[in-house]
Amino acid sequence: MLQRLTIQNYALIEDLEIEFPKGLIILSGETGAGKSILLGALSLLLGEKADPGVLRIPDKNCVVEAEFDDGDLLRRVIAPSGRSRSFVNDEPVTLAVLSEVAQCRIDIHAQHQHLHLADPRFQLSVVDCFAACSDLLDAYQQDYKLLRDLQAMHQKLQQDLEATKREQDYREFQYQQLASACLRPGELEQLEEEQRCLAHAEELLMALGQATAIFQQGGATLSQQLKTAVQQLEKSSRYLPTLQSVAERLQSCRIELDDLEGEMQQVASSVEMDPERLQQVDERLSSLYALLKRYQCSTIDELIQQRDSLDQSLAGISDAEERLRAMAAEISRKQSQLEEKAGALTQARCAVLSALSERIQTSVRDLEMPYACFEVAHTLLDHCGESGRDHFTFLFTANGDRPSDIAKVASGGELSRLMLVLKALMATYKTLPTLIFDEIDTGVSGRAADRMGELIGRMGKDMQLFAITHLPQIASKPASHYLVYKEFDENRQAHTRLRRLSDEERIEEIARMLSGATLTEASLANAKELIELNLKI
Numbered sequence: 001m002l003q004r005l006t007i008q009n010y011a012l013i014e015d016l017e018i019e020f021p022k023g024l025i026i027l028s029g030e031t032g033a034g035k036s037i038l039l040g041a042l043s044l045l046l047g048e049k050a051d052p053g054v055l056r057i058p059d060k061n062c063v064v065e066a067e068f069d070d071g072d073l074l075r076r077v078i079a080p081s082g083r084s085r086s087f088v089n090d091e092p093v094t095l096a097v098l099s100e101v102a103q104c105r106i107d108i109h110a111q112h113q114h115l116h117l118a119d120p121r122f123q124l125s126v127v128d129c130f131a132a133c134s135d136l137l138d139a140y141q142q143d144y145k146l147l148r149d150l151q152a153m154h155q156k157l158q159q160d161l162e163a164t165k166r167e168q169d170y171r172e173f174q175y176q177q178l179a180s181a182c183l184r185p186g187e188l189e190q191l192e193e194e195q196r197c198l199a200h201a202e203e204l205l206m207a208l209g210q211a212t213a214i215f216q217q218g219g220a221t222l223s224q225q226l227k228t229a230v231q232q233l234e235k236s237s238r239y240l241p242t243l244q245s246v247a248e249r250l251q252s253c254r255i256e257l258d259d260l261e262g263e264m265q266q267v268a269s270s271v272e273m274d275p276e277r278l279q280q281v282d283e284r285l286s287s288l289y290a291l292l293k294r295y296q297c298s299t300i301d302e303l304i305q306q307r308d309s310l311d312q313s314l315a316g317i318s319d320a321e322e323r324l325r326a327m328a329a330e331i332s333r334k335q336s337q338l339e340e341k342a343g344a345l346t347q348a349r350c351a352v353l354s355a356l357s358e359r360i361q362t363s364v365r366d367l368e369m370p371y372a373c374f375e376v377a378h379t380l381l382d383h384c385g386e387s388g389r390d391h392f393t394f395l396f397t398a399n400g401d402r403p404s405d406i407a408k409v410a411s412g413g414e415l416s417r418l419m420l421v422l423k424a425l426m427a428t429y430k431t432l433p434t435l436i437f438d439e440i441d442t443g444v445s446g447r448a449a450d451r452m453g454e455l456i457g458r459m460g461k462d463m464q465l466f467a468i469t470h471l472p473q474i475a476s477k478p479a480s481h482y483l484v485y486k487e488f489d490e491n492r493q494a495h496t497r498l499r500r501l502s503d504e505e506r507i508e509e510i511a512r513m514l515s516g517a518t519l520t521e522a523s524l525a526n527a528k529e530l531i532e533l534n535l536k537i
Contacts, residue, residue: 001464002106002434004067009056011037012486012496024460026475027468027498028509029484034496035468038484039108039438042066044076046106047099050084066106074102105433109423109440117415117422118407123392127376129426130356133348137387140341144386147334154327161320168317171310174295178307181291188300191285198278204268226254338384345388350378363421367455368448369414371400413443420452424459435459436466441474449473457534472513476530481506507531 007016012034029035041064044050055062055078062078075087076098086098093101116122128137164171233247288300297303353376361374375395383389395403398414406418420440426432441452450473457477459465469475481501486494501509507527508519515523 001069002066003069004065005042006063006065006067007038007041008063009060010041010062010064011054011056012494013037013041014056014495016496016498018482018498018500020464020466021480022464024457024477024479025464025466026477026479026481027466027484028470028475028481028513030486033484033486035438035484037496038498039110039436039468042106042108042436044078044084045074045098045102046108047095047102050076050078050082052078052080052082054078055080066102068105072101072105074098074105103433106436107433108436108438109419110438117394117419118405120391120393121387123376123394124387124390126422126426127349127352127356127390127392128387129429130359131348131352132429133345134430136341136345136348140338140345140388141386143334143338143341144384147331147338150327150331150334154324154331157320157324157327161317161324164317164320175307175310178291178295178303178310181287181303183300183304183307185301185304188285188288191281191288195278195281195285198272198281222257226250226257230254335384339389342384342388346380346390349388349390349392353378359425360418360421363425363455364418367417367421367451368446369398369417371398372414373397373400373403374418375403411443413448416440416442416444417448417452420455424455427459427463432463434464434466436468438468439470440467441469441471445471453477453534470513472510472527472530475513476510476527477534481509483509 001022002020004017004019007013009015027035027038040048040054044064045066052058059080061080063075065073065075067073071089073087073089075090076095077085077087079085084095086093086095088098088101128134230247230251233243233250237244237247291303292298292300295303295306297306357375361372364372364374373396377393377395379391379393381389381391394406396406396409396414396418397403398409398411403409406415420437423432423435423437427435437456440456441449444452449471453471453474453476456465456467456474457479460467460477460479467474467479475481482498483501483505484496484498487497488494507524510527510530511519511523514526
């Protein structure tokens, strides 16, 4: 239950901190006193949009804080910029988390919310509550989510596969083109070197011929001449020892020159004048250059990677088709399981429709509608939805004739009484959070108001229930009574206040409801009598 509420800098509220007890809590006050302001502040905890315009002092934060008897503390802070922060037990959370936690603890039934009676989702929730099938519904919804996720995955894989298949012919062409090219790493560099050699063969042979001719000039070869010079230096070294090192160096030069001569001859023998081979190399290079340009690659290695990637992609089509077949089989199996659980839900729901209709009809007739008729019509949908295959429609008439869709026939006062009956029924079958009725008695008066008050009083014995009301028949039920009122300070600025009334003050407040602003002895006596009568019930 809501134990303490703190509101700072919200609309007409400068600083409010108040504690609440268990049971029924009556909130009353003149129109414009600020009852809606209290609900607006609480709505911020439930996730309502934050509007900087509600800040009483524009440059200060607005703070709404609610403390519950289980120790949970919820807080929302609205900055002047409009940005808000949310906290649960002093830990920062998202607004969605705050809203989820708050909605498990507070249920505000605002004015005109009885129009939700026509909402199929609300009607379904009433049936489920009476049928006590929350476990069945939870199990069904888990399977429903799994099935939807699986169907989404299947659809995505199907779309990807179709896109791949649309490109399959082109990918196959690309792969065959690269595969038939017989690509080899390093081939491009080798061919470019060979092409340069073949294209300049004549020039190369001429240069090599001129270079090797140096070694053959005169009667003796250059090597023979150097050999003779070495021998002469070695002989002379007997007389001048330093010539020995010169002879050795010259011998090294002779050996190096012999190697160079042999290498140039070998190179010359490998250079060919082969126009046919040059044409072949040019054609191969042209083909490779074209492939590099087509596939936007800079090396043969990159082309090979493209080829292998295409090969894997083409092979992946068959793998994807197999995954699709397996996934379709799993979807079919999950669909069958879901339909079984939907059938169990339908059976549980339909089993209570007669008793539910009778229960609601009896309760509504007790609220001064003696000829009211209420039925719950069931339609089986052709597909499984988030909550099963069932669609329920509440049928109603207040005049004893054939009931029709409640959205088309019920008046505001009749809807208010119906909503109260349904809330009381749901409170019987499950633990409801703190419930706040914002003038649920709209459009009701006389004996009907008194009967509604009795029902609200019974609900207040089992739960914390706030009732914002203008009717003395409801305000006089056994309850803690709080007055919402407006005060003006010396600067003529309005402030919304909230305080708990004493017994005497409560009599005066109910007398005001009975007779208006001017209290009379008769109205005070009447108010006291109303309170005492309700205490005896």
